Amino acid sequence: SRSRSLIPKSSYYFGPPPPGSAYGTSPIGQIGLHHPREIIRVERDYTGGELIQFAPIYPLELEGRITPTQFLESINSINELLISAHSFRHAMIDNFFSVFTLQISAVLFETHYDREMKRLQQLFDELNTDLYNPSGLNLLWPRKVAFLFVSFQIFHARGSSLAR
Numbered sequence: 197s198r199s200r201s202l203i204p205k206s207s208y209y210f211g212p213p214p215p216g217s218a219y220g221t222s223p224i225g226q227i228g229l230h231h232p233r234e235i236i237r238v239e240r241d242y243t244g245g246e247l248i249q250f251a252p253i254y255p256l257e258l259e260g261r262i263t264p265t266q267f268l269e270s271i272n273s274i275n276e277l278l279i280s281a282h283s284f285r286h287a288m289i290d291n292f293f294s295v296f297t298l299q300i301s302a303v304l305f306e307t308h309y310d311r312e313m314k315r316l317q318q319l320f321d322e323l324n325t326d327l328y329n330p331s332g333l334n335l336l337w338p339r340k341v342a343f344l345f346v347s348f349q350i351f352h353a354r355g356s357s358l359a360r
Contacts, residue, residue, distance in 0.1 A: 232334070232349035238271065239345045248282060248343050249275040257350060261331040270323050270335075274346070277319060281312035313339070 234257065241251040252271045254264040286308035293301040320337055328335050334349040341347075 232351050234350040236348050237345040248278045250346050261333055262327060266327060270327065273319055274316065277312055277316045281309050283308065
């Protein structure tokens with residue numbers, strides 16, 4: 197049988213955890229110090245068209261670490277900020293001011309999109325600090341992968357002495 201790599205590669209969530217996954221294993225590692233046990237992805241939800249939002253499908257690997265309700269609430273909060281950031285009305289207003297002021301407004305004022313991305317980054321930091329890190333999970337910033345998916349790093353189980 198194939199041995200597990202020490203550095204996990206993320207993959208899309210398609211169903212129950214495969215054999216050799218970190219699901220149901222004993223806790224090891226510390227966030228920010230060790231490599232994660234596993235990385236899972238929550239992919240984009242294209243049911244709303246090209247609107248950027250993530251699928252609210254609860255991965256089984258998170259079972260026993262966070263509840264499905266906590267997962268759903270955090271994904272919905274992320275999706276709300278993404279929908280607001282990509283508002284057509286705000287984009288039109290920002291573009292109008294950019295053209296009207298010959299791009300000087302970009303120096304003087306922050307766009308609605310940039311403000312919402314800052315709020316989203318703060319939300320990710322809060323979710324990690326308050327919910328995910330104490331449970332042995334780490335939510336990765338999806339802007340680095342063009343918002344194609346959200347990655348969860350799995351480190352150790354809830355209540356472990358290794359938590360930060």
